[in-house]
Amino acid sequence: xxxxxxxxxxxxxxxxxxxxxxxxxxxxxxxxxxxxxxxxxxxxxxxxxxxxxxxxxxxxxxxxxxxxxxxxxxxxxxxxxxxxxxxxxxxxxxxxxxxxxxxxxxxxxxxxxxxxxxxxxxxxxxxxxxxxxxxxxxxxxxxxxxxxxxxxxxxxxxxxxxxxxxxxxxxxxxxxxxxxxxxxxxxxxxxxxxxxxxxxxxxxxxxxxxxxxxxxxxxxxxxxxxxxxxxxxxxxxxxxxxxxxxxxxxxxxxxxxxxxxxxxxxxxxxxxxxxxxxxxxxxxxxxxxxxxxxxxxxxxxxxxxxxxxxxxxxxx
Numbered sequence: 666x667x668x669x670x671x672x673x674x675x676x677x678x679x680x681x682x683x684x685x686x687x688x689x690x691x692x693x694x695x696x697x698x699x700x701x702x703x704x705x706x707x708x709x710x711x712x713x714x715x716x717x718x719x720x721x722x723x724x725x726x727x728x729x730x731x732x733x734x735x736x737x738x739x740x741x742x743x744x745x746x747x748x749x750x751x752x753x754x755x756x757x758x759x760x761x762x763x764x765x766x767x768x769x770x771x772x773x774x775x776x777x778x779x780x781x782x783x784x785x786x787x788x789x790x791x792x793x794x795x796x797x798x799x800x801x802x803x804x805x806x807x808x809x810x811x812x813x814x815x816x817x818x819x820x821x822x823x824x825x826x827x828x829x830x831x832x833x834x835x836x837x838x839x840x841x842x843x844x845x846x847x848x849x850x851x852x853x854x855x856x857x858x859x860x861x862x863x864x865x866x867x868x869x870x871x872x873x874x875x876x877x878x879x880x881x882x883x884x885x886x887x888x889x890x891x892x893x894x895x896x897x898x899x900x901x902x903x904x905x906x907x908x909x910x911x912x913x914x915x916x917x918x919x920x921x922x923x924x925x926x927x928x929x930x931x932x933x934x935x936x937x938x939x940x941x942x943x944x945x946x947x948x949x950x951x952x953x954x955x956x957x958x959x960x961x962x963x964x965x966x967x968x969x970x971x972x973x974x975x976x977x978x979x980x981x
Contacts, residue, residue, distance in 0.1 A: 698787035700740035701750040703733055711759040712823070720760050721824040728828045729756065729777075729835070736839035738790050750786035754779045756831065762821035769802045771821045775830045792838050798830040841866050849876050856882055865897045872901025880907055888917045899932055908938045915944045926957050934964035937972055 855867035
């Protein structure tokens, strides 16, 4: 808990992370479109008045520009004689020094937004990420052994903290970009590693790119202790229409877990097949919860309707 910079809020993306990535057909990335030029960075400092001057906006902007330029997301400024799309980074930050007696804590919240003009240009980059960090510091005594008056901020380094939070956010976006552009082996490494949100992102990309070699690993993750990992794996298997997931779901989830039951009932109905139909019929007839029975019956009806429609289409 006393890291130099503790990133408290994980990267939060608004909508889909739009990056210059085109990949299909067996996981082989297509040729990347031209990258947008990195424009000037606009910084809005919302720190309390007493702490605003402790934030060196020029230093933060310079450090952030280096990080963005090294991320692989952008081309050279003013490329193609000024005709290249332009990416506009905007930063909103708030930082403060909080002191109680001889103990202090520097706190910072940073939001980085990047959009491209024109937004529909090939390779346009758009993301909106936010994070916050904190680091403790000792309040130095004013004179002798007496502590300094509260709120002086001596020993509180806000600029470095803001820069580190911003750096972590950019690195998170860049890593996701590398995953999206990466080879199947790179995605596999993220899938079997312990990379938190990056692991979930790898799972999503695997489902999107239909990398069926990862199905056995995804099936095992349906029983993972982390609910977000379980849900991501299920989403990827649904995207691949992988019916082997039905058996795993019916074996690994407790019938008495109403929350989990609601999720798998719908998932099983989408995946379809005889085993799915039999399971939904069993739950609809025997579960001790009236709502779960009704949901299972409705899901079974949807399954049967979809499969009947698919059979009619195939017969034409």
